Amino acid sequence: MQEQSTESAPENRPEKIERDTNYWLSLEHYAQDPEFLKLGSQEFASSPLKEGEENAIERRDFLKLMGASIALASTGCLRRPVQKVVPYNKQPEEVTLGVPNYYTSSYSDGVESLGLLIKTREGRPIKVEGNPEHPNNKGAVSISAQASILNLYDPDRLNGPRKNLWNEKRTNKDTVTPKWDAMDDEISAQLKKGSVVILSSSISSPSLRSIVSEFSQGFAAKHLVWDAHSNDQLIRARKMCFGAETLPVYQIDKAKLILSIDADFLATFLTPMAFSKQFSKGRREIEKMSRLVSFDSTFSLTGANADLRYRIKPSQQLDVVMAIFSELEKQHKVVVPAALKNTLDEYRNRISQLNMDGKIFAEIAKDLWENRGQSIVMAGGIATQTEFSEGLFCAVNCLNSILGNEGKTILERPAVASSSFADIKALITSMTAGKVKTLILHKVNPIYHLPESFGFAEALKKVDMVVSTADRIDETSQYANYIIPDNHPLEAWGDSESLEGVISLQQPSIRPLYDSRAFALSLMNWGFIAKMGPKRLLAYETYYDYLRNYWKEDVLPKVAKGQNFDDFWAQALQKGFVGSSRATAGKNSAKLEMLSHYKASESVGPELVLYPTVMMGDGSQTNISWLHELPDPVTKITWDNYASVSIAFAKKNSLSEGDVIELDVNGKKLELPTHIQPGLHDEVIAVAVGYGRTKVGRVANNVGRNSYSLVSDQGIFSGQKVTIKKTSRKEKLANPQGNQSMEGRQIVVEATVAEYQKKKSANIHRHHTWSIWPGQEYNGNKWGMSVDLNSCTGCNACVVSCQSENNIPVVGKKYVLEGREMAWIRIDRYYTGTPDNPEVVFQPVMCQQCSNAPCETVCPVLATVHTDDGLNAMVYNRCVGTRYCSNNCPYKVRRFNWFAWNKKIEAPLNMALNPEVTVRIRGVMEKCTFCVQRIKTVKNTARLENRKIKDGEIKTACQVVCPTDAIVFGDMNDPNSAVSALFKDERAYALLEEWHAAPSVRYLSKIRNNGEEKRHSNSEEHV
């Protein structure tokens, strides 16, 4: 690739970034007069036409124009404008055109911190992958971390700081771009007046934490940490039980039995990537696989993966734990203090109302007791943020304590409880009273996250100066005096500390795209200008210098005492992290007595459950089309949130899919379309949060409804009483999955552990297939893939990775409804069992790269052909678009470009495209290629090094991010390859084997550790 420099016309030149204030045009310019700045952004101060007369050109002007046009015309005739093409004449170090560079970095959403590898091409990041060396995520990478690349290139980001031209009533929303110096002077002058509050979400960066605390020290500012989804109740409950504010560090791979009460640890609770990795590790050896029991008030991803799942409503969470206590007592395993005995008696009545077989608790209690020290009981997430949550968390802690899990399967790390809703209320009160002079908002969006009744927006207007670091004019920052956009994490230096205590570095992989500035540097600058704050804050010119120094002074002594700093730094950059998990065994000292004052209370009628999705999280990073088009792992619905209700509830209230209902939660109302969700408790209405942003950008504005408006003033998310009113409207929900049941076909094969022990290939019906054609011979490589359905949790990480790797377009809700989604890999989710309380199986389906590919024979122009290494190649250039291949594909994995999606890619989003993969034009078919570009890259490297390709050297995009290592790719011609071994595994089967397309993908059957003898086999009627 060559860099092109064009002698462009002035208007094509990028807007000049003016930072130099040594030169000024006029006094108004010097004074940064807003009117002047507004004028400055206009091209012409006045019209070239003579004033007053239309179409009048003065004689002189006429002659000038004529002369100029003749000159232009004559030069125009001579030659085209000169366009100089200049290659890198000084090649940047380590950049080879066409060869990707990987940089270690990290990503944090405040709680979960992931080690990353950023793939860059020609100096621009194109893909986010996990750092396989990182001790926490070990290569797994969450959906939001992967999608953050689109956030970097979001066209709706601010391209520089903004100053709001407030009028008297602060209703005006005109903004201008201020000068940095003048802005910093004004802000630091304001800061000097005191009464400064910094409101931020959890900061996982130790260096930024240190800067904020030094800044706060300097300006006597108050730092409030507030997260929309906080774990502070969890932390406080651990303090109550064990004496110190800590967060649990679960060792899921060490547990034989995991009991989750609405803790969606595979999707959103604490560190789901690390948990998924550990969970799959604990289940890899089937004879010793762990058991997951889930009490679920939504249909969570964790519930979907549970061996045993029971549906409850939020107010029953505590009842479940108490039921287990009383069972343990009944079975004489535990001696319960007398005070608690009475409480337990109270709960016994409630247990009968759980509508569950009483034996369940006896069995779970027995199971837990047998696995004491090797089990985990957990509860958490916003679905557990009810009025009983303190009791729930304490009960869970006590249960873990008496089971001896604390210190064995549950370690801990010190944590600081963030601000509660009460603290925020106090802040709002003092803001309203005018006691806050300056408010600095960092990575928070309270106007979106708080219900309107809190009155944050009104309170904000009473603050003298509001400074926001948002990267866009969002719901909250629209009311800020100054918006100083923070750099995107991919543009900035930084560090982050994981929950387990591993500290990672965050390297910038691209220069900031816009005129933005790191929040840390802003604080440092203001401190410097005002000359306030400790020496360390004022001593450095850039955040990078501060960071290095911080690592020298604070990090190095902690993790590698005595090492030379420069070596340490270089190593840290290369590895991406330093140190290892620093979680420690806590005191196993919870006192059961404390539970006695959590009295049982009656709860009748439908309850609200709010839950985060893997796509949206708390809604802070939502202007990303990939995330909206990604189907919810369980419901499979895209582009919306909705009120999920059970089948019985829908029947009772005569609701059908898509009926818009009005939820009324203590007077707070919200209209949402209904989704009938099998497996929900009959008195639950579950609504996802994170939707309904109004000022985030063109992708996500007004997608779904903001269900944070239903949060109570006490910060209670779930378990609130809700009444519904059916409206006459109907809204279509875009679900790309056509049918939710396997219809008795052998698609996902399941067996119980007992069946597996009898016969490893249990429930797999093998077909006798034969052909008069001996088949194609593959002399070199023959690529194959295996997918372990027992490991796959259906988390969707592979879908996003594929989308990023292969430049897969997003089509939008309208076209998802019309069946035009483009995903090359999809995760099919089927319900099995009874519709009221079904179980779930997941199956990732990509192109099966059939050896007898039905698609190949029917293409009239040979646009899809077989390669000699067993791939089913798609030649985009040759495709005319008859779509016959798609009709003939039994797996329906082919995707067609119904419209010119490629023309919808708006700059700078084109920078996220992978240059190794063709961007397809309208009218061509596309499909999974087994990441042929990755195969070619490794093949070329191996050829250059004159060696064979090593097993595992090629990793497809779906495989590389998979948190459970369910996908294995390799050469089937190599008898020692991992994939060859898996193909021979007795659990392996080919999808639609009897159709004899001879696919190159094998699925390994799913095993359920539910203690049952026999699987209610779905494929019984399958012949």
Next chain:
Amino acid sequence: MIKRKQLVLGNKTLVDITNDICEPVESIPKKGWITLFLGAKTLMIFYFGIIGYILANGIGLLGVNHPIAWGTMIVTFVFWIGIGHAGTLISAILFLFRQKWRTSVARTAEAMTVFAVMTAGLFPLLHTGRPWLDFWLFPYPNQRGPLWVNFRSPLLWDVFAVSTYATVSIVFWYIGMVPDFATLKDRAKNKIRKIVYGALSLGWRGTARNWSHYEMVYLLLAGLSTPLVLSVHTIVSFDFAVSNLPGWHTTIFPPYFVAGAIFSGFAMVITLMTCVRIGFPKFKDYITIDHMEVMNKIIMTTGLMVGYAYTSEFFIAWYSGNVYERYVFVNRALGTYGWCYWAMVSCNVLLPQIFWFKKARRSLTTMFIISIFVNIGMWFERFVITVTSLHHDFLPSSWGNYAWSFFDGCILFGSFGMFLTLFLGYLRVFPAISIAEIKTVMHVGKDGGHS
């Protein structure tokens, strides 16, 4: 001796026949025709506008989606190709079987064939994702390196089948008209007509030598067209039958499609002929109620054949023991598109049974209504085959429904605009009945001659 019914009524003289048949060509059109033509032409222009819009924006404007990658365009293509079958059957096969009654309807039926094939022929070209590259489907020496067409693909066979059929039908139709063009030239009263029809008549002088050559060519072309009647729809059916999709992959498809094509073709002939009889009352003497009755018998027969195929498919689906195939057929009758299936069965199998009654066979109103229903039913048949098989195939996760849109409707109805414009133009430009041939089946002499 059984006395045959007369094929031409009204004791016509040879001059009467020439005058009668030439009249529409030589007179100024009346209000009725002009209204119809303007309507049809407007619809055709609208149709081309819609096609242009689809070409500019993408085939996604139609309801085709994932998993139903073929939709209205392919359905309507098969529909029109099917219509095209009656013409060649009447003119070629019935000619070889010496069915003299064919003479009166052959010309118009052939015209219908040509126009139907023209209408149909657009669809396979337009339904592709990149229609500007459709020439890649034709195997001809080119400079695109080793790229060549895939002879294993039924779509390629389709290209050959349809293009051959179109060519042969046009040639056959045109050759048959040569003597009549000469007649028109001779009768022409202005220079332009003389030149145009003169050129079209290829210097026909009506000599014995001319006639001898003409009849030989006509016979040869009839022989050549006969296998085409069977092959075109057989090959169109291969588009479906050769794939591996349950509901498509059926060995009965070739005969089933051919029978269906003849069925729908004759229905369209009936529809058009009843209209022609109303528009040109003099033609009633040539296209008699006896002609119509014969065609109604064919409709009933082929309708029964189609009905047999419907039943047989269900039996085979059950007998195969294949779960996917069984499911597709149960779903065809009882699923989302069950109403299409039952519309098809009632229109194609149940309604034509009325032709068991002679009165119905000879009632113009009845036959017109039935023929319209048969055409509707046959469109639904193709819709049922294409869409219901695709919409619920192997993996339930991929199931989906056709996203019928405004543009689907425009394409379907607009294609009638194109067909009718061509057909109405034909009625005024070409002699709609073979002047030369009809004279050979006239009722001559006291006993009616040798009809």
